[in-house]
Amino acid sequence: MSQSDALNDDDLEKSGESLIEFIKSSKAESALQGAREKLQEFFDHHIKTKKTTTEILNSLVHAEEVVSQKLINLEGQQSQVMQEIERVEQEVQRSLSKSHNLKSEQEFLQRELERLRDAEQEIQTLQQEVDEDTTEVIPSAIYIAQLFYKVTKIKLEVDTEPHILRGVHYGADVATPINIDTTARSPCEVSDELWSLVNTEW
Structure with missing residues (x-):
């Protein structure tokens, strides 16, 4: 071993001892221990935070599922309510239509009743004219024809x-001529044909 090699070994040993002394004097070990403890605390806090975050996320997921289910239930209830509203509206519309039809029918019957009363009044007037008129005698055939016309609208x-x-039947829309040979038909057939022209709807 040369003298320079021995010198280097001594320097290295002294440097190592100096470094050890420096580490001991600077309390690096205690600082490292403190850093380890703080790092452990950080990891513990991280795990705790992660656990809390997981719990919060689970709670949020559960709450979201509950809210979604409630929303689905509300949508179902809303659909049922809308169907019920539509059913009631249709029922109201049918009732209104039925009421309108009944009103129209009532008005028609009222007009028919008034027409019949007018016809009755005319017949009574004719009867009074026959009973009270002493200066002019109405032949019975003409009176019967007039009475027949009031009832059947056949002149x-x-x-x-x-x-x-x-003669002529004066219907609601059109006048129908009548020309019957009574020798070619029975009285019953003639009567049926005449009555077929008369409106029997009251």
Whole structure:
């Protein structure tokens, strides 16, 4: 071993001892221990925070599921309510339509009743004219024809051939001519044809 090598070994040993002394004097070990403790605390805090965060997230997920289920239930209830509203609206519409039809029917019957009363009044007037008129005698055939017209709206001619029944039926929309040969038909057939022209709807 040369003298320079021995010198280097001594320097290295002294440097190592000096470094050890420096580490001991600077309390690096205690600082390192403190850093370890703080690091452990940090990890403990991190684990605790992670656990708390996980619990919070689980609670949020559960709350979200509860809210979603409530929303689904509310949507179902809303759908049922809307269906019920639609059903009630349809029922109201049907009731209104039925009421309108009943009102229309009532008005029609009222008009028919008034028409019949007017016809009755005209018949009574004719009857009074026949009973009270002492200066002019109405032939019975003409009176019967007038009375027949008031009831059936059929006006028969009185000056036709004996076997010809001629006249006009004045319907609601159109006038229908009548020309029947009574020798070619039975009285029942003639009567049926005349009554077929009369409106029987009251």
